[in-house]
Amino acid sequence: MTVVEDRPATAETPPPRRGNPLWALLRNSWRQLTSMRTALILLFLLAVAAVPGSIFPQRSVNRENVAEYFTANPELAPVLDRFFAFDVYASPWFAAIYLLLFTSLIGCVLPRLRDHIRALTTVPPDAPKRLERLPHHVGGERRPEDPAAAVAEIAKLLRRRRFRTRLRETPEGWTVSAEKGFLKETGNLLFHVAMLAVLVGVGFGQWYGWHGNRLLVEGTDQGFCNIVTQHDESVLGPRVDAGDLPDFCLRLTEFDATFQTTGVPKSFRATVDVSEDGGKRYRPETFTVNDPLRLDGANVYLLGQGYAPVLRYTDRFGAQQTKPVPFLPTDGMLTSEGVVQFPDVNIDPATGKRDPALQMGFEGVFLPTGGTDGSAVSQFPAENNPVLYLAAYRGDLGLDTGRPGSVYALDRDRIADGDLKKVSGERPYVLRPGEKWTLDDGTTLEFVGTRRFATISIRHDPTQGVMLAGAVLGLAGLMLSLSVHRRRVWFRVLPADPEAAGGSVVEAGGLPRTDYSGFGEEFAALTRHIKEGKS
Known part of the structure; x- marks a missing residue:
């Protein structure tokens, strides 16, 4: 046994180098x-x-x-x-x-x-010396051809089955190495690249994308142009300015909805006039829930729909104002709630002054199909028996204070403080299309009719193509990864015993590189076809 002495480090024997712990971490x-x-x-x-x-x-x-x-x-x-x-x-x-x-x-x-x-550029390795140790092995198969001709025929048959092959000559004879199934790893890489593409698409889509929502009432007098101030809600990406939004205008000219007998929606279709030149020329377009309106720089999606009662208020001086006001649905039968506000009414024509205490507000419920029991719940989403239940309030609506508020509800604090007083009694007033309600001060409110409205979403995602490509690549890569199996086969061709009148002896072995339960059957069929000379 050799003994190594522990000597102190000298100039001839430098101390061992220690790795940098920070670099190792x-x-x-x-x-x-x-x-x-x-x-x-x-x-x-x-x-x-x-x-x-x-x-x-x-x-x-x-x-x-x-x-x-x-x-x-x-x-x-x-x-x-x-x-x-x-x-x-x-x-x-x-x-x-x-x-x-x-x-x-x-x-x-x-x-x-x-x-x-x-791996793609490396040739298959040479056959092991002892093929019988492989999981699959066939030996002693005799062929009439000499070794060079037999190995050429074997290689030809393997190439027809899309194996990468390599022929080698050895002192004893010939070997054929063949490999197949590289697409499995290609599928794995495609799947990972697809995930990267999706992540990149999501990130850049958040940076350079934008979207906005708008409730669009039917009628040419209710147009909408794609600017931030006309969106009900809008979110711009960090790299997007308000001036980057595409220039187009929409007018909802018709909205069709069909329902099943149970009230479940069957189809929605919106017809709009579209202008992409600042409102100079309009063209008709139609889109549905699953078929968005595709414009230059944005897509318009149909999200929802409802009703907008049209109300005409006549103040104490005889001036009239007519408004279509959307009422928001609260259930599947389109029972809808909303508020109608008239802040610019009861203006004295002699002085031109407006008394804030004489502003009018109405809140209530609209039923497309009212029942016979008087309940404030719609029986069907289609407009079969429209009914409007309203309560009237007079006073300061608080619209001049500059505080943000909902256009679908009256300010409850002003009602509690007495700035808005209810003037319609305890029970709501019932109106049907064409009916008129005369209030305590002689002013009137007329239920003129209804219009349909559509809720639309305007979106732009510059990475949609990247996301689609990522989804397709991911699916293709996953299918390749699950369906393709990598495997190797080897054939050794040796000269037959000279006493057997020439010929050659073929030995074969196979090794699955991945978990592949069907490799045994494939190997048996492959060696059988080679023995029989089939492609």
Whole structure:
């Protein structure tokens, strides 16, 4: 036994080098981050992190729903807001998971892509010396051809079955190495690249995309142009300015809806006049729920529909104002609630002054098909028996204060303070189309009729093509990864015993590179066909 003395370091024997601990920490952290296990964990965390976005209302989708949640949960909502529960997809923790997953996928894909390219350019290895040790083996098959002709025929048959083959001559005879199934790893890489494409699409779509919602009432006098101030709600990406929005205008000319006997919607169709030159020329277009209106720079989607009662108010001086006012549906039968406000009425023609205490507001319920029992619930979503239940309020509506408020509800604080007083009695007044209501001061309100309205969403996502390509690549890669199996086969062709009048002896072995239960049958069929000389 040799004994090695532990000598102190000298000039001839320098001390052993120690690795940099910081560099080792960074290297190990990178390896952990780019491992497949970490990528799967981050993908799972991203899915879990997106769950609050479907539970709590999001400011980027509907700010009014967020405000209602704060009103209903005054103690819980501020706590949740600190953790970005109402801005999940813009939160730092969601962005951190997103970026870590993006980095992990890049770290997974690049080395595997390098290895896959190397495998594609590397010839199949030579046959092992002892083929009988492989999981699948056939030996002693005799062929009448000499070894060179037999090995050429074997290689030809393998190439017809799309095997990559390599012939080698050895001192004993010939070998054929064949490999197949590289598309499995190609599918894996395609799937990972597709995930990267989707992540890139989502990120850049948030930066350079925008969307807005608008409730559009039927009629040429209710037009809409695509500017931020005319959107009911709008969200612009960080890289988008208000001036970047495409220039077009819409007018809802007709809205058709059909329903089943149970009241379930059957079809919606909106017909609009579209102008993309600043309102100079209009052209008719039609779109439905699953068939959006595609314009240059934006798509218009049909989200919902409802009714807008048309009301005409005549004040004490005989001046009239007519308004179509959307009432928002509250159930599947389109029982709808809404508010009609007339702030610019009862103006003295002698002085031209308006008394704020004489402003009028009406709130109530509209039923497309009213029942015979007098209940304020619609029986069917189509307009078979329209009924309007209204309550009248007179006073200061609070529209001149500059405070934001809902156009679908009266200010309850003003009603509580007495600034708005109810003047219609305890029970709501019932109106049908064409009927008129005379109030206590001689003013009248007439139910002229109804118009339809459509709720539309205008969206622009510059990465839709990237997302579509990512989805297609991901599906194709997943199918390749699940259906293709990598395997190798080898054939050794040796000269037959000279006493057997020439010929050759063929030995074969096979090895599945991945879990493939059907390889045994494939190997048996392959060797049988080669023995019989079939392609």
